[in-house]
Each structure stands twice: as C-alpha cells, then as structure tokens.
Amino acid sequence: MATLQEELEARRKLDTMLADFERQTSTETTNPGEIFRGVINSTPGLREQYERAIKDGHLVGIEAETDPRFNGSYDGDSRKMRLSVGQLNEADPSNDPHDVRDAVNFIRYTAGHEIDHALHREENARLTEHFRTQVAAIAAGPSPHDFTGPVKEFNEGARVSEARAEIAGFNTVAAQLKHDNPKATVAELYEVDGGVSNYMDSDDKTPPHVTVDPGLHIKPDLQLDAAKSLEAMAKTFYDDHKGIPRATSIGHSGRYTVKRPLRRPQIQVALSRRSGSTWPLSALRSRCRQTSRTPAQRSQINPRRRLSGQLHPAPTTLVTKITSCWKRSEIACEVLSKAWASRGTTRANA
Structure with missing residues (x-):
C-alpha cells in the first residue's frame, strides 16, 4: 500500500x-x-x-x-x-456544448484504454521478451525456421491485452457517469457514448431499450465485468476487426495504439467522402442516434477515430504464408525480420 x-x-x-x-x-x-x-x-x-x-x-x-x-x-x-x-x-x-460533452467522453475512453496498457507494462514487456527469446532459439537452429508457435502465442497475448484495455476504456466512461449521477441507467450510458455504444444496441422505441452485446457482462455500477467480458470483447474488438492494423496495434518497442470500430451505418458514407478526417459530431449526431445496429455492421469506424490506414507490411520473402495473425503486430515483423536477415528461410503458418 x-x-x-x-x-x-x-x-x-x-x-x-x-x-x-x-x-x-x-x-x-x-x-x-x-x-x-x-x-x-x-x-x-x-x-x-x-x-x-x-x-x-x-x-x-x-x-x-x-x-x-x-x-x-x-x-x-x-x-x-x-x-x-x-x-x-x-x-x-468554444465548440458546441453538446459536442464538447461528447468529445470529453471520447477522450476519457482513449485515456482509460491507454493507461491500462501502462499499468500492465511489465506483463506486456514479458510477452515481448518471451517472443524474442523463442524466435532467437528457433533462428539458431537448422533451417527451415518455423515461427508459427511463437507468433500465435504472441498474438494471443496481444489479443488479451487489447481486450482488457478496451474494457478499461469502457469502464472509465461508465464510472464517471455513475460518479456524476449515481442513479444513471444503461440507457443513459448509451447516450453519453464516448465509445461505449460500440458495444451496445438500442431500439427505436420510446423510451429506448438498450442492451450490451452478447458475452459482455455489465454490473450494477454500469461497468463491464472484466473477467467475464474479456473473451467477448476480444472477439468483437480484436478478432472481428482483424485487430492490427484496423482496430489496434502493437507498434515498435511495445507501443500500443488504439483505433476502435463503430457500428453506426450512416457514418460510413460520410467518412468515405472525407477519407481520413474527423467529422464534427454535430453534423452526425442526428444521423447516429436513432439506428439499431447489427453485428454485420461492425466494420464501421468511429467518427472521432481517424481511419487507421495500414501499418508497414513484413517483407514478403520473410514467410511462405503471411497471415492476419502476425500482420497485426509490428513487433512480430521486426523480430522475424531480424531472424530472417540472419538465418535465411523462415516459415510462419497459421
């Protein structure tokens, strides 16, 4: 203490x-x-x-x-x-007060996500160091060098880390809402948004009925139960969006970054017209609030999160089969590239 x-x-x-x-x-x-x-x-x-x-x-x-x-x-x-x-x-x-309120909650979500990575820095460092050690051991052995096992293990660790951080971002917004209004409901949590609505659905009834996504467990304090919700969050945030580079990434030297998806279909057209830019929420709010979303719509991008583009791909000669598993990690690319440069033929299948 x-x-x-x-x-x-x-x-x-x-x-x-x-x-x-x-x-x-x-x-x-x-x-x-x-x-x-x-x-x-x-x-x-x-x-x-x-x-x-x-x-x-x-x-x-x-x-x-x-x-x-x-x-x-x-x-x-x-x-x-x-x-x-x-x-x-x-x-x-100086912006519209409603926009400011929403923007503050998005900042809270981002800050809550990132500080969770900081709080788990040692665990993430061990994950990376273990991966480097495994790769080095395989690279020192006879060719061909098959890194499939270490890549899968590393990717699974990254998957857990990102899902846990995303839950932390969600809970940051939820905790603040309860702090401001101890009687707040799930419907009110959906309205303050900040990113939490990515994992919630609302119908068009009055008053609306709001639910969280299947597999996510919301507690009476409106926060997600981290242990019970981890796998569902990993599937939604990491797996369904190919993890890195579209949703999140583990960059060089253990750098964690966040880009979370949004399931609001009306926003897709607006974003496609202004590729890579952030739309003012005032121009989107009326088009966002009344639509119930489905799992099939989860490839959309949050209006407050710029399109992520692509991370640097690994050298095509590095592996015989480049998979989405390790394209999600620049650390994997970096480590495997060094092994390839020093030891010739490598293989990483998934």
Whole structure:
C-alpha cells in the first residue's frame, strides 16, 4: 500500500506532466494540454489510475501523438503516453456544448484504454521478451525456421491485452457517469457514448431499450465485468476487426495504439467522402442516434477515430504464408525480420 508521501509525490509528478504537455502543445488559438488537464481533473477515477501508473514507475511523460492514424498510444520502453491534439481540440470550450460533452467522453475512453496498457507494462514487456527469446532459439537452429508457435502465442497475448484495455476504456466512461449521477441507467450510458455504444444496441422505441452485446457482462455500477467480458470483447474488438492494423496495434518497442470500430451505418458514407478526417459530431449526431445496429455492421469506424490506414507490411520473402495473425503486430515483423536477415528461410503458418 502506498504511503501518503508516495501518493503526494505521484500527484505532484502528474501535475508536472500535465503542465509540460500543456506547454508543448499550446498554440495561439488552441490549448489541447489544458483540455486534457481538465478532463483528468474532472475524472477522479481516471486521475487515480494515472497517479498509480506514475507511482509504480510506468508513466514518466505525456506527449503529442505524432502518427496521424492514432488518437492515443503508449510506449512501454520510453514509458510515455502520446495523445492526439486533434482529438483533444474537439473538446475546446468554444465548440458546441453538446459536442464538447461528447468529445470529453471520447477522450476519457482513449485515456482509460491507454493507461491500462501502462499499468500492465511489465506483463506486456514479458510477452515481448518471451517472443524474442523463442524466435532467437528457433533462428539458431537448422533451417527451415518455423515461427508459427511463437507468433500465435504472441498474438494471443496481444489479443488479451487489447481486450482488457478496451474494457478499461469502457469502464472509465461508465464510472464517471455513475460518479456524476449515481442513479444513471444503461440507457443513459448509451447516450453519453464516448465509445461505449460500440458495444451496445438500442431500439427505436420510446423510451429506448438498450442492451450490451452478447458475452459482455455489465454490473450494477454500469461497468463491464472484466473477467467475464474479456473473451467477448476480444472477439468483437480484436478478432472481428482483424485487430492490427484496423482496430489496434502493437507498434515498435511495445507501443500500443488504439483505433476502435463503430457500428453506426450512416457514418460510413460520410467518412468515405472525407477519407481520413474527423467529422464534427454535430453534423452526425442526428444521423447516429436513432439506428439499431447489427453485428454485420461492425466494420464501421468511429467518427472521432481517424481511419487507421495500414501499418508497414513484413517483407514478403520473410514467410511462405503471411497471415492476419502476425500482420497485426509490428513487433512480430521486426523480430522475424531480424531472424530472417540472419538465418535465411523462415516459415510462419497459421
């Protein structure tokens, strides 16, 4: 248990990080760092998690996300989090109040997802190191080198990590709603959104009947039961969307990034007309709220999450069969590429 001194020190360090982030990102017209500081300070449960990550040595800084494909990422090697200033600026006080409210909840979701990766940094590092060790051992043996086993094991670990983090993002929004309104209902959780509606359905009745996706277990406090919901979340968030690169990715050096899907069919056309851009929520809200969604519609993209594009593919000569399993991981590409460069023929089948 942390001592009072440790808690105060973590609080001080977080305030310093937030101030540094504000200085790094402020311009003459925008101040995304100030917006993020406001989100953190208005979300007690989220701030507590950030302070815990700092106290345990998993978070040492917050920076602007430099990759336009992503709204948030965490680098386990540098122990730094990166956040999109574009997403943060959507919560600028000068915007429509309803848009600001929704934008703040999307920021909470992203921040909750990423801080979960930070809190599990050591576990993720062990996963990567175990993978490197396995690959090195196979590469040192006789050719051909079959990395199928290590790739599958690594991918399964990444799958669990991403599903767990996605549940954490969901629960960040749910916890804040209950904090603001202890009598809040599942229907109200659907309305505040922030990303939680990706895993919920609403009919067109008055009042609407809202349910969570099959396999997800919502508790009386509106948070998902992490243990009971993990497999269903992994199937929806990771498997159904090919994981990396469309939904999430594990980048170089243990860098985790988030892009979550949306099942609102009306938004697909709007996004296709402005490829890679973020639509103002005010232009979409009336078209989003009244449609019940089906599992077949889950390949859509959230309007607050830019189209992710493609990550760098592995060299085609690296494997005899390139599978979606390891295309999901740039770490796998990096490790296997090094093995290929030094040991010749490799094989990774799924």
